[in-house]
Amino acid sequence: MAEITDLARPAGSPGPAAPPGPPPAIVPLAGLPIVGVALVLLVVAIAGNWLWALDFFHIVGGGLWTGVDLFVGLIIGPILGRLSVPARVEFAARFMPKMLLIMPTLVVMTLASGFQLARHLGVLDVAYPRHWWLTASFIVVGVMTVVALGFLEPANLAVLFELRKPAPDGALIGKLMRRFAYTAGITGLMQIATLVIMTRITTW
Amino acid sequence: MVDGAQRQLPPVTALAVAALIVVLAGGIDLAAHLPRPAPLGPPVAALAVAAVTVIAAAVTLARVRDFAWHTFFLVGGWALAAYLVIAGMLEFVFVLDHTPGGLLAVLSLMLAVFAVDVPLLLAFSVARYQPGPAAGAAGAAGAGTAPPP
Numbered sequence: 001m002a003e004i005t006d007l008a009r010p011a012g013s014p015g016p017a018a019p020p021g022p023p024p025a026i027v028p029l030a031g032l033p034i035v036g037v038a039l040v041l042l043v044v045a046i047a048g049n050w051l052w053a054l055d056f057f058h059i060v061g062g063g064l065w066t067g068v069d070l071f072v073g074l075i076i077g078p079i080l081g082r083l084s085v086p087a088r089v090e091f092a093a094r095f096m097p098k099m100l101l102i103m104p105t106l107v108v109m110t111l112a113s114g115f116q117l118a119r120h121l122g123v124l125d126v127a128y129p130r131h132w133w134l135t136a137s138f139i140v141v142g143v144m145t146v147v148a149l150g151f152l153e154p155a156n157l158a159v160l161f162e163l164r165k166p167a168p169d170g171a172l173i174g175k176l177m178r179r180f181a182y183t184a185g186i187t188g189l190m191q192i193a194t195l196v197i198m199t200r201i202t203t204w
Numbered sequence: 205m206v207d208g209a210q211r212q213l214p215p216v217t218a219l220a221v222a223a224l225i226v227v228l229a230g231g232i233d234l235a236a237h238l239p240r241p242a243p244l245g246p247p248v249a250a251l252a253v254a255a256v257t258v259i260a261a262a263v264t265l266a267r268v269r270d271f272a273w274h275t276f277f278l279v280g281g282w283a284l285a286a287y288l289v290i291a292g293m294l295e296f297v298f299v300l301d302h303t304p305g306g307l308l309a310v311l312s313l314m315l316a317v318f319a320v321d322v323p324l325l326l327a328f329s330v331a332r333y334q335p336g337p338a339a340g341a342a343g344a345a346g347a348g349t350a351p352p353p
Contacts, residue, residue, distance in 0.1 A: 027282075039289070046297055108290050112297055119301060124238050135236040142228040149322050150221040154329030157279065161330045172333060 026160050031101045042109055046116050054117040061109030062198070066191040068102070073188025077181035085170045088177050093163050096156050103148070111141070123201060130204065137197045144187050144194075152183040213268060213332055219261035220325035227254040227317050234307070247310050251317065258321045265328065272334035280327030284319070291319040 045053035080088055118124045124134065155176040162168050162176070230250030234242045265271075298311050 039293070043293070043296065046300065104286065104290065108293055112293050115294075116297055116301075131236075131238070134238075135232070138232045138235045142232050145228060146221065146225055150217075150224055150325065154217070154326055157326055157330050158333055161275065161279075162333060169333075 026097060026157070026164075027100055028097045031098070035101060035105045038105055038109060042112060046112060049116070049120055051117075051120060054113045054120065057109050057113035058117050061106050061113065062194075065103070065106040065110050066194060068106070069184065069191045070188045072099075073181075073184040073186070073191075077184050077188075080177060080181050085174045089163065089168065089170065089173055092159050092173065092177060096160050100153075100156060100160070103153075107148075126204075133197055133201050137194065137201070140190055140193050140197065144190050147183050147186050147190075152180060152187065155179040155183070213271075214261075214264035216261045216265050216328045217325065219257050219264075220321050220328070223254040223257040223261070223317065223321045224325070226250050226257065227314050227321070230254070231311070231314055234311070241304075242307070244306055244310055247314070251310060251313055254314075254317050254321070258317060258324065261324060265324075270336035270338040272331040272336050275334045276327045276331035278327075279330045280323045283323035283326045287319040287322050291315040 041053070042057055044050070045057055080091065083091065118134075126134070159173055159176045159180070162173050227250060230247040233250070234247050237243070295312060295315055298308055303311065
């Protein structure tokens with residue numbers, strides 16, 4: 001760990017830099033009530049087929065999901081790739097726990113309200129060739145799900161647990177963070193396809 | 205001491221990701237047939253393949269002796285709770301929309317596979333980098349050994 005903190009210290013600085021501490025919790029517990037409220041409101045919106053609320057959840061959830069994916073994948077990811085291992089570790093310790101809570105919530109908000117909204121508006125009932133746009137959106141979401149759940153989220157969790165070890169393996173964290181950045185970039189690019197498909201569907 | 209990052213482990217990640225791909229492909233096939241009723245053959249086949257793959261992943265992993273099972277069950281338990289909520293939300297939508305019986309059964313089983321597969325994947329991904337009990341015991345024994353003169 002000493003060599004990791006030494007790398008973070010600017011040349012000529014008087015004393016040793018404070019080591020990047022482990023994340024206080026894998027999941028930020030303070031955020032759980034907010035997630036709970038969002039999910040309860042989502043259930044109410046779906047159960048009541050409340051059009052405005054379904055629209056709200058789908059637009060807000062989808063917009064944030066797309067925005068976060070694009071921002072992390074195309075802006076944060078490349079910056080992260082150029083940072084030193086200690087800087088990556090410090091960033092990850094603060095950033096990853098929040099992502100662990102935010103992203104699944106946004107995904108379930110967007111997908112559940114979107115399916116119900118599409119059904120309510122009759123979008124699911126359109127015939128081919130228009131239906132290809134819907135099928136394309138299912139495929140894009142499917143691929144993003146595989147990338148996110150198969151590679152991105154496991155890397156995220158593994159980094160958080162590695163950070164809690166008494167002597168975290170900097171090389172392993174670097175490798176997992178690179179995987180996180182690449183997969184976030186892939187989902188970010190796929191979100192552009194989602195934007196094209198969704199704007200096409202809404203302008204039929 | 206065997207490093208958690210260097211251990212030879214069964215291909216649980218590959219199997220779990222394969223199961224995820226197959227079960228999602230089955231779901232996409234069902235959705236692609238809308239508004240017409242979808243033939244259930246391909247999705248049922250996908251479901252069977254996915255279920256067998258998840259079971260194979262679990263069985264091959266269960267045969268590993270020196271593994272961080274405590275971490276595996278800790279992460280797996282919480283992930284399972286979270287993914288049961290997510291699967292429950294989607295199931296709620298299907299039931300609310302009066303999805304026909306056969307289709308609902310297939311979708312429900314697909315959600316069940318999904319809700320088990322993802323926690324397995326997450327738990328394995330974390331536990332594989334943690335020291336197993338043998339490494340912990342070796343560390344403890346080493347700590348208790350008197351230093352050489």
